[in-house]
Amino acid sequence: MDIVIKDNYDSMSNYAAQKIAGIIKDKPDCVLGLATGGTPIGTYRELIKMHQQGLDLSAVRTFNLDEYFGVGIDLTKPYDQDQSYARFMHEELLKHVNINPQNSHIPDGRTNDPAGFCKWYEEEIKKAGGIDLQLLGIGGDGHWAFNEPGSSLMSRTRIEALSKQTLDDNYESFYKKAGVKREQMPHFAITMGIGTILEARNIMMLANGSQKADVVALALEGPLTSQITATAVQLHSGAITVVLDNESASKLKGLQHYRDVANLKKEYGLE
Ligand code: GLP
Secondary structure, eight states: OEEEEESSHHHHHHHHHHHHHHHHHHOTTOEEEEOOSSTTHHHHHHHHHHHHTTOOOTTOEEEESEEETTOOOOTTSOGGGOOOHHHHHHHHTGGGSOOOGGGEEOOOTTOSOHHHHHHHHHHHHHHTTOOSEEEEOOOTTSOSTTOOTTOOTTOOSEEEEOOHHHHHHHIIIIITTTTOOGGGSOSEEEEOOHHHHHTSSEEEEEEOSGGGHHHHHHHHHSOOBTTBGGGGGGGOOSEEEEEEEHHHHTTOTTHHHHHHHHHHHHHTTOO
16 A cells, blocks of 8 residues: 655645546546545646646546435536535536546436446446546545445445434535535435445545544554445555545554655655
């Protein structure tokens, strides 16, 4: 696992975007797994800037991690009335770059057949040849996507009930601003499973801010547990990069070691 610690949110975002752009340049039709939340917004802004400077995303294929159940993009509604992740992706990335809408996949929160949809989504990922790079944040309760505490570390795409902490966190960060009442926010989501995520060839997890410091330390250094599904980062067999800012890294027991390794890699040209 490569642990990269940057000074602040902007340099974390810049690093992540450079890595993604590198993959797109090497493989123009790469398959990217995309994430929502406040954390990746800076990365998306950097990618938009790179696109404006010539980065071509026309052949890139994307699969989003998750979507609230019961909502979905409705472009006829004002932004504030539609808190879907589809809307989030549209506003924060997709409408600014040249990803072909037919190549961008986001779980359908309005499906009448969730089980059938989840099966189809898994098949589409396989048909695309699997995910080259999966981008991830981490929830306050340690979740990846919406794999809440107790989710199997082998789980697949499915409907999942949201934990109280996730409802509280996501109400504060998204729904409250939109004037939605706490009890009206969706209590379920469609989410890729941990098993699905672990099949991505590369994983890049981002976290920033002191409020994530405890959960980041538990995820990277704590015992593997379905109570903190991001501990699955310790199970991945491919390349893993965890990009943190100083604040979110501050509770890591091995902080000095990770910094030393990063410096040594620089010295040996192994970055
Ligand atoms: C949601 C998403 C996760 C995301 C998490 C953290 O719960 N389903 O994929 O990692 O929020 O969000 P933030 O980046 O805003 O802290």
